[in-house]
Amino acid sequence: MNRTRALGQHFLSDRSILRKIVDIISPQKDELVIEIGAGKGALTFPLADRAGRVIAIEKDKAFIPLLREGKKGNLVLLEQDVLRLDFQKLLADEAVFRGKVKLAGNLPYSISSPLLFKVLKDKDLFSACVFLLQKEVADRLGAQPGSKDYAPLSILFQLHFNVRLCFTLAPGAFSPPPKVRSTLVSLEKRPQPVFAISNEDGFRSFLRTAFARRRKTLLNNLKSLSFSIDLLKESFRRLSLKETVRAEQLSIAQFVALFETLSGA
Numbered sequence: 610m611n612r613t614r615a616l617g618q619h620f621l622s623d624r625s626i627l628r629k630i631v632d633i634i635s636p637q638k639d640e641l642v643i644e645i646g647a648g649k650g651a652l653t654f655p656l657a658d659r660a661g662r663v664i665a666i667e668k669d670k671a672f673i674p675l676l677r678e679g680k681k682g683n684l685v686l687l688e689q690d691v692l693r694l695d696f697q698k699l700l701a702d703e704a705v706f707r708g709k710v711k712l713a714g715n716l717p718y719s720i721s722s723p724l725l726f727k728v729l730k731d732k733d734l735f736s737a738c739v740f741l742l743q744k745e746v747a748d749r750l751g752a753q754p755g756s757k758d759y760a761p762l763s764i765l766f767q768l769h770f771n772v773r774l775c776f777t778l779a780p781g782a783f784s785p786p787p788k789v790r791s792t793l794v795s796l797e798k799r800p801q802p803v804f805a806i807s808n809e810d811g812f813r814s815f816l817r818t819a820f821a822r823r824r825k826t827l828l829n830n831l832k833s834l835s836f837s838i839d840l841l842k843e844s845f846r847r848l849s850l851k852e853t854v855r856a857e858q859l860s861i862a863q864f865v866a867l868f869e870t871l872s873g874a
Contacts, residue, residue, distance in 0.1 A: 618646065618648060618669070618717055619715070619717075619783035619784070619785060619786070619787045619791075620648055620649060620651065620715075620783060620784050621651060621652075621715055621741070621778075621782060621783055622651060622784060623782055626778065626782060627651055627652060627655065628655070629776070629793075630652065630713075630739065630741070630793060631652065631655045631656060631659065633739055633775055633793065633795055634656065634711060634713050634737075634739045636656050636659040636660035636661075636663075636711065637659070637660065637661070637709075638659075638660070638661045639661055639706075639709055640660055640661055640662075640706065640709040640710070640711060640736075641660065641661060641662045641663070641664065641700075641703055641706035641709065641710045641711070642656050642660045642662070642663050642664075642710075642711045642712075642713055643663075643664045643666065643696075643699075643710065643711070643712050643713070644656060644663060644664070644665045644666065644713050644714050645666050645691050645712065645713070645714030645716060645724070645740075646666065646667065646668075646691075646714045646715060646716065646717060647665035647666065647667040647672065647676055647686070648667065648669075648672055648715070649672060649675055649676075650665075650672075650675060650676050650679055652713070652714075652715065653665045653676060653679070653684065654679050654681065654684075656713070657679070657681040657683055657684045658681075660683070661683065661706065662683045662684075662685070662703075662706065663681070663683060663684050663685070664685045664687060664699070665684060665685070665686050665687065666687045666689055666691050666694065667686065667687070667688060667689075668688070668689065668690050668691070670688060673686060673688055687699075691720070691724065691727075692720055692723055692724065692727065696727075696731045696734055697731065697734070700734055708736060709736055710734055710735050710736060711735065711736060711737045711738065711739070712728065712735050712737075712738040712739075712740075713738065713739045713740065714740060714741070715740075715741040715791075716740050716741060716742055718742075718743045718746075718787070718789070721740075721742050721743060721746050722746065722762075725746075725750075725762065725766070728796075729765055729766070729769070732769050732770075732798065733798075735798055736797075736798050737795065737796060737797045737798060738770075738794075738795075738796040739793065739794070739795050739796070740793070740794050740796075741778070741791050741792070741793050741794075742791065742792055742793075742794055743787075743789050743790075743791060743792075744777055744789060744790040744791060744792045745758070745789070747774055747777075747791075747792035747793075747794045748774075748792070749762050749763055750762060750763060750766050750767075750772050750774075750794055750796075751763070751767075751772045751773075751774045751794070754857065754858060754859060754860050754861075755857060755858060756857065757857070759857045760820055760857075761813065761816035761817055761819075761820055764816060764861050764864060765813065765816070766796065767803070767861060768802045768803050768804065768806075768861060769798065769799055769802050769803075770796040770797060770798055770799060771796070771797040771799060772794065772795075772796055773794070773795040773796075773797070774792055774793075774794055775792070775793040775794065775795055776792070776793055777790050777791065777792045777793075778790065778791045778792075778793075803861065804861065804862060804865040806865060806868070806869075807869060807872060808872065811868070811872065812865075812868050815834075815864075815868050815871075816864065818830055818831060818833060818834055819831060819856040819859075819864070820856045820857075821833070823855070823856065823857065825855075826852065826853055826854065826855055827850075827854050827855055827856045827858075827859065828841060828842070828845065828852050828853075828854075830856065834871075836871055840871070841871075844867060844870045844871055845867075847870060848863065848866055848867055848870060850863065850867070
């Protein structure tokens, strides 16, 4: 199999689209941009022209010589798997850019979900993220209550980021064309989360349980936790939640309130 296909890479070469993406990333001279999956450098070199510094991560050895030919003084190349990269260590020597680090990339579909959870873990390192994602993943990030796409990922990102779906591209915009459409997503870090949460890890686990079986009611899903049924029903009553409500019907505020009510009981 072609190595590029094995890595799930689909390259974007339309200059007008690339310019739009760079404009949305909006790299500044006092900012560091980390690019995931530099590939042939179509996005890398325009970013380096405008940013203070660019760290380009590329797993495929075949592209490294091509990227080195660019000879940009502010460009650092890392031949590494981004899922194994420690962002904390990477940025330890970049104190001058603290608070001004952006993450960007045309993400291979195979790594999008694990990478997004990695971003959540290290969310305080980044001022913004701009990703080209499979449309269904992007839709999940921006989904609102009542939508079939509304999920834990929607809630967790919207708590910490201003999520904006910028535009969608047809498969023909890429080479080779993928089987799905792609959407550019802008994630701007909020100064503070929309709601304060006492235990983020606990809240994430709580959401996973709440959405575990979407056909069941929220109450039925939460029965698998250590709370008694009486406590669950009392918490629902206090928050004016119907016992027949499903997880996708609750707003972020209601999820936070329910979690904190149960946690403090």
